[in-house]
Amino acid sequence: MATVLPVAKAASVNPLKSSQPLGAAFAYLGVAGAVPLFHGSQGCTSFALVLFVRHFKEAIPLQTTAMDEVATILGGADHLEEAILNLKTRTKPKLIGICTTALVETRGEDIAGDVASIKSRRAADLEGTEITLAQTPDFDGAIEEGWSKAVTAMIEGVARRGTAARREESRVNILPGAHLTVADVEHVRAMVEAFGLEPVILPDISGSLDGTVPERWIPTTYGGTSVEDIRTLGEARLTIAIGEHMRAPAARLHELTGVEYSLFRQLSGLKAVDRFVTLLGELSGRPAPASIRRRRAQLQDALLDGHFHFSGKRIAIAAEPDLLYALATVFVGMGAQIHAAVTTTSGSKILEHVPCETVKVGDLGDFEALAEGADLLVTHSHGRQAAERLGAPLLRVGFPIFDRLGGQHKLRVGYQGARDLIFEVANIFESERHEPTPESLDPFRNRESEHERRPASAIGRH
């Protein structure tokens, strides 16, 4: 049971967070034919766009209402309307996902009212395009919150309400959290399909942000959840939400359509995956396929081979709450200890379950101070400065990863993802191993110091 320590300083040093509207846009990008629209000044969009491009190495459709000084003073409703109509004519999207920014939320406009009025006045012009609104001021939340709000907005705005006349027995809704990579989502889909079930995944970034080369220019997302699939979410047998921050959208979908939900806090540990596989077995009435059993056996072996490397290791993690929880659980399950845990926001219920004493809400400046003496740093690419200064290796996870290729294709869920994660981390420890020297083993060395580091790495040897 971890204690959550709140922010106690005025200057944030090296932010860990990405902004809430970016998280919302991220979720909209997992819908086919979508364009996320930031309601704010054009810089808000430009910064988020550049960060997405640096992470995905892809052209990203993202637009702005381009609030200027006059609109800032008089109100941005006209800009919002003009932006929506322009997007409609220029890109013919299936979905325009609005994300508000701190600028318009500070003004305190009735944006929900604006959107409703634009939708009703311009109904004919906007035929065939869904418009959803996530209110995501930058001064609150981070990626998880924005992502969760956008998914909720799509459920509220697009999914058909009321209990469906007919439930599709084989259909399962999957609501993956923002911390799942393209490879993770692909893998979850394959696992569900292996049981003969039909998953509808919202949002499905594996279809839209997996880096392919289409044969023509497309101004919206291509691939991802279809709007029609969102409309019929209520026809599924069950919703499976992955990550605590997906509880809200899953619960909202339940309220609106009566579809029950099952929440998985993480899908990276043996027990969690076992539960997932068991659930799929129950839903489908089929035994786990041989391929999945085989993967489980491989994970068992990875646990056995890998634990030597993890035992006694101190790992420092800075990540959004659900990713922090998932990774910490796996590492502690391998015999490592969480040396420092830093996260973005204090709101998530999952934080108290992180297997360590304290979780600090803060930035990479806090992380750098707390991680002193850690054997491994785990955070996104911005952790590179801390890693350099502390002389510790860095495992890049989460968003953004801009100084390594293929971050989106890293698989870290399911038996297979857990297996790969264990090997990846064990290999980092292996490559950091220092040969013993007479000095490092001298019994009279550092007597006064509490931090005797080297014996820990000796455990890593077979």
Place this chain on the structure above:
Amino acid sequence: MSSQARVQALFNEPACEKNQAKDASTRKKGCSKPLTPGAAAGGCAFDGAKIVLQPVTDVAHLIHGPLACEGNSWDNRGAASSGSALWRRSFTTDLTELDVVMGQGEKKLFRAIREIVEAHAPPAVFVYSTCVTALIGDDLDAVCFRAAERFGLPVVPVHAPGFVGSKNLGNKLAGEALLDHVVGAYEPDDVGPMDVNILGEYNLAGEFWMVKPLLEALGMRVRACIPGDARYLDIAGAHTARANMMVCSTALINMARKMEERWGIPFFEGSFYGVSDTSDALRQLARLLVSQGADRALTGRAEALIAREEARVWRRLEPYRARLAGKRVLLNTGGVKSWSVVAALQEIGMEIVGTATKKSTDEDKERIKKLLKDEKHAFDNMAPRDLYALLASGKADIMLSGGRTQFIALKAKTPWLDINQERHHPYAGYDGMVELVRQIDLAIHNPVWAQARAPAPWDAPTRASARPAESGAETIALTRRKFAATAADELGEC
């Protein structure tokens, strides 16, 4: 001065060529074109201000606003530092909803400055306003003034909230902040007749370090390169230089002109991109210094250096002629800086098949007409869709542009080279030109293009796919025959 007045004054910039061509009423409307909601691209004024100031290496840059302004954008540029790394640390007040509602912004800002001073003891703190803090009316000037008094170091307010306008306007607002608060704040004790400033040089990928030795070989001393690899005291003492060179003209022209007005430092607009422009820049610097009382022999020494270096650079470029002659370049970037690059590329036989003229003045456009065989190839601004079509149809062998259009080229399977601020290679000076040509050569001749463009074997118009009705066994036999003649090492290349 109110921020409105400051912006108006910038729109009146007399040294701006574009501005001189306008009448009074158009001038008053300002330079920024109105943005189209839903079809806008590019950064805001805050972005522009940060671009100009952030490369100042030993200063703490503190962004006063909610998270996104800094959190989504820090550590994203390739400027290089020869000293302090403080500029790469990100500082923001990360305002929360409670801060905004309770009006705690100013207090939080003051405390943030204190924390930074205590932890890092920088020579100065630059504080940037953003949309939200400008909107809620935080008095940046007052907080900075009080903090400077209390902590005994310069605390510079930078007024460029995003909503006031474009990135370009933000560049100029940053220049104003330096003029108002930094330049002239320090009197160096080693002032000399050969001191120069370089304005608007960002030292991307360290490229100014390819030029600085040339200046030093002529006996010049770079008092301040603003902002690339600059330290606070360099800029604070920049008013003692004898000549200013303005590199990125649109960004800091106001600064160059006002430094001439206030301290009598003559300036010229030049570039270190391309062979002839680099030579010109050296010539002009020498000329200005001589006009300010430097030894007349400088002119001769400059010419000797130029002759030597030009001969060397053309000798080094010669081997590329055979490989690049006739290759077609699409230049998708605006502005003057690219023109001398174009001249050099043409010199080795490359062809310019198109160029954007969005940021160009009328005079630029005249030059473009002379350079291009067909003036139809100059386009104002191309929609991504059209650009993609042009590249996909194979009308260019390479596109040179900024990161924004990178993926249009790559998705069209066309070689692409970054010539904007995110790039990783230094292109300035004589050596930089060789590097640019080398990179173009590497990009165009990379074997990856043939592989990426080849269709999958089952999509290729071969006999196998022409007869889809074939049974599986027959297809396999056919495939086997097809690969029978393939040597193992050919397969290895795939």
